Amino acid sequence: MGILIVVASLSGNTRELGRQIAERCRAAGHAVHWQEADDLRQPAPLAADEADLVLLGSWTDNAGRTPAEMKAWVAGIAGLGQRPRQVAVFGTGETQWGQEYYCGAVHRLIRYFHSGYPPLEIEQMPHGERHAAAIDAWTDAVLAHYRSTTDADHRRHHA
Numbered sequence: 001m002g003i004l005i006v007v008a009s010l011s012g013n014t015r016e017l018g019r020q021i022a023e024r025c026r027a028a029g030h031a032v033h034w035q036e037a038d039d040l041r042q043p044a045p046l047a048a049d050e051a052d053l054v055l056l057g058s059w060t061d062n063a064g065r066t067p068a069e070m071k072a073w074v075a076g077i078a079g080l081g082q083r084p085r086q087v088a089v090f091g092t093g094e095t096q097w098g099q100e101y102y103c104g105a106v107h108r109l110i111r112y113f114h115s116g117y118p119p120l121e122i123e124q125m126p127h128g129e130r131h132a133a134a135i136d137a138w139t140d141a142v143l144a145h146y147r148s149t150t151d152a153d154h155r156r157h158h159a
C-alpha cells in the first residue's frame with residue numbers, strides 16, 4: 001500500500017524515529033512517501049487523502065502542545081479539502097516537562113483525527129535495542145490494524 005509519513009522535527013529525534021518506522025514499512029513491502037511538515041514549498045509526495053495510511057510524527061512543544069509546523073500542515077490539508085483515510089501518530093518528547101505534558105502533541109493529533117491506532121512515544125532520540133524493538137512492534141501493530149480495519153470494510157461492502 002501507499003504510506004505517507006509526515007514528520008515535524010526540530011532537532012532530529014522525531015525524524016530518526018520516522019526513519020526507523022519507514023524502514024520497517026519498506027521491509028514489509030510498502031511504498032513509503034516522506035514529507036517534512038515545515039517544507040511547504042515542495043509539493044506533497046502523495047496527497048494526504050490518496051495515501052492508504054498516513055503516519056504523523058511530531059515533537060511536543062511547550063505544555064504538551066502541537067508545534068506550529070505540524071498545525072500548519074494539518075490546516076494545509078484541511079484547506080485543500082483532504083481528509084486522510086487512516087491516521088496513526090508517533091512522536092518524541094521529554095518527561096522532564098511534566099508527565100501530563102509528555103508527548104502531548106501525539107495525544108492531541110490522535111484526538112483531532114479520531115485515530116483508532118495506538119500511540120508511539122519515545123523519550124528523546126531513539127536508541128538501543130529496547131527502542132528498536134518497540135518501534136518495530138508498533139509499526140507491525142499499525143500495519144496489522146490497518147489490515148483488519150480494511151478487511152472489515154471489504155467484508156461489509158460484499159455482504
Ligand SMILES: Cc1cc2nc3c(=O)[nH]c(=O)nc-3n(C[C@H](O)[C@H](O)[C@H](O)COP(=O)(O)O)c2cc1C
Binds near residue numbers: 015058061062063102
Ligand atoms: C520549547 C520546548 C518545549 C517543550 N515542551 C515539551 C512538552 O511539553 N512535552 C514533551 O513531552 N516534550 C517537550 N519538549 C521536548 C521535545 O518535544 C523533545 O526534545 C523532542 O524529542 C524533540 O524532538 P525533535 O528532535 O524531533 O525536534 C519541549 C522542547 C522545547 C524546545
